[in-house]
Amino acid sequence: MKATFCRASLLVQVNGEPQPTDSLALSPGRSSTTRSRILFHEAVHYWQELSHGFLIKLADEEWTRLRTYEEKGEVAGIGPVRREFDWQDPGIGFSARTLHECLARYWEIIAFGPAQVISLEWQLDRTAAHPDFQQAWKEARHSTPENASSSDDVYMAMLMIGGEYAAPFLAAWQQFGPDAAFVFPWLAHLALTTDRPTTSYAMLTNECGHELANEVSEILDDPAIPFTERYDSTMILLGPRAHLAFLRTLPHDSMTGYGLTAYSPSHLRTNPAYAATFDAVVTAASALATTRAGAIDCPAMGLGRGF
Numbered sequence: 195m196k197a198t199f200c201r202a203s204l205l206v207q208v209n210g211e212p213q214p215t216d217s218l219a220l221s222p223g224r225s226s227t228t229r230s231r232i233l234f235h236e237a238v239h240y241w242q243e244l245s246h247g248f249l250i251k252l253a254d255e256e257w258t259r260l261r262t263y264e265e266k267g268e269v270a271g272i273g274p275v276r277r278e279f280d281w282q283d284p285g286i287g288f289s290a291r292t293l294h295e296c297l298a299r300y301w302e303i304i305a306f307g308p309a310q311v312i313s314l315e316w317q318l319d320r321t322a323a324h325p326d327f328q329q330a331w332k333e334a335r336h337s338t339p340e341n342a343s344s345s346d347d348v349y350m351a352m353l354m355i356g357g358e359y360a361a362p363f364l365a366a367w368q369q370f371g372p373d374a375a376f377v378f379p380w381l382a383h384l385a386l387t388t389d390r391p392t393t394s395y396a397m398l399t400n401e402c403g404h405e406l407a408n409e410v411s412e413i414l415d416d417p418a419i420p421f422t423e424r425y426d427s428t429m430i431l432l433g434p435r436a437h438l439a440f441l442r443t444l445p446h447d448s449m450t451g452y453g454l455t456a457y458s459p460s461h462l463r464t465n466p467a468y469a470a471t472f473d474a475v476v477t478a479a480s481a482l483a484t485t486r487a488g489a490i491d492c493p494a495m496g497l498g499r500g501f
Contacts, residue, residue, distance in 0.1 A: 197232050199239035201253045202260060204467040206236040231302055231311075238298040244471065246386035247450025248290065251275050253468070254460040261461070283392050288361045290391040295359040297382040299352065304425075308347035315354045345372035362395065369399060373407035376428050380406070380436035388448045402439035409435055 196209045243249050255273040262270050282289040288296075303311050349367055352360045362382060366374040381403065385395035413419070413428045450456045454472060462468040 197236045199236045199243075201243060201249075202257060202465070202467075204240060204243065204471060206233065206240065208233070231306055234305060235298055235302045238301050239294075242294065242298060242386070244453045244475070246294075246383070247452055247456035248275070248279075248386050248388060248391055249294070250453050250456035250460060250462065251389075251450060252279055253465075254456075254462050257465050258461050261464070278390060281392075283396075286392050286396050287365070288392065290386070292359050293362050293382055293391055293395055294386060296356065296362045297379060297386070299356050299359055300348075300363060300379055300382075303348060303351045303355070308343040308351040311351040311355060312347060315351075345375040348375045366399060366403070369403060370407040373410040376410045376432055377403055377406045377436075379429075380432060384436060384440040387450055387452055388444060389450060390448065394444055394448065398440065398443055401443045406432060406436055406439060 198207045198209075199205075200207055243253065252275045255275045259270045259273070262268055279290045279294075282292075349364075349372075352363050356363065363374065363378050366378040366381075370377050377399075381395060381398045385391045385398060388394040410428060410432060413431050414424060419427045454475060457463070457468065457472050
């Protein structure tokens with residue numbers, strides 16, 4: 195089965211035989227894990243679209259081109275945001291598209307569990323590994339809580355399923371070692387709220403990546419955090435620190451803001467899918483603000499469960 199996220203409509207197009215409606219189709223642990231992972235990956239793109247200002251600007255550019263074609267019959271040239279999205283910086287080695295895809299793959303691995311992804315790849319014989327290595331890996335897991343994984347498992351899973359999109363994560367691993375499992379998603383997320391994601395990502399990793407990696411190590415060494423809560427706790431505690439580093443490191447005029455900020459002045463207000471979605475977001479935010487005594491509480495949002 196193949197699936198593709200359509201930016202203009204916010205829909206996921208699935209190629210394959212129609213399936214009965216299943217509200218739990220995206221849930222980790224389903225019997226058809228392979229199918230669920232494919233759908234989940236594309237669903238992550240939906241949430242990325244709503245979260246990252248750069249992607250909203252890309253959608254706005256493509257929507258404007260589509261409207262121009264519909265109204266005038268003219269095919270406008272590729273715009274600057276699309277060129278930035280596809281351009282591979284020779285000094286960095288990957289494009290904004292690759293960064294965007296790598297982040298989605300990362301969340302796919304976290305949501306389904308790195309160890310489960312590794313096991314499935316071996317079961318389906320899609321990744322080769324010496325039998326002795328597989329056995330040693332399985333035996334080592336006996337000493338960890340059920341369904342728990344390590345940063346090394348994230349790295350191995352990314353090697354298995356990341357393909358060409360794994361480059362940003364693997365580069366972060368070279369710089370920060372196992373702490374990259376926590377530093378990468380925050381810096382990639384923040385970079386996608388700027389006009390030049392790959393350049394911003396490189397600046398963030400070079401200027402504040404090691405500082406954040408050191409903070410990860412300190413959090414993980416805290417004996418008060420239970421083993422099964424280390425992932426969630428570390429991501430939540432690291433979030434505000436990553437945001438402060440982001441504001442301190444990058445020029446403010448390069449920041450697009452999050453999805454709603456970039457959407458408000460855009461032509462996407464004439465796109466029914468985006469209009470309905472962001473109207474719902476604003477309604478929900480207003481309700482939340484009311485229940486929080488006028489202050490919207492924005493905790494770090496992770497798709498994964500604890501390691």
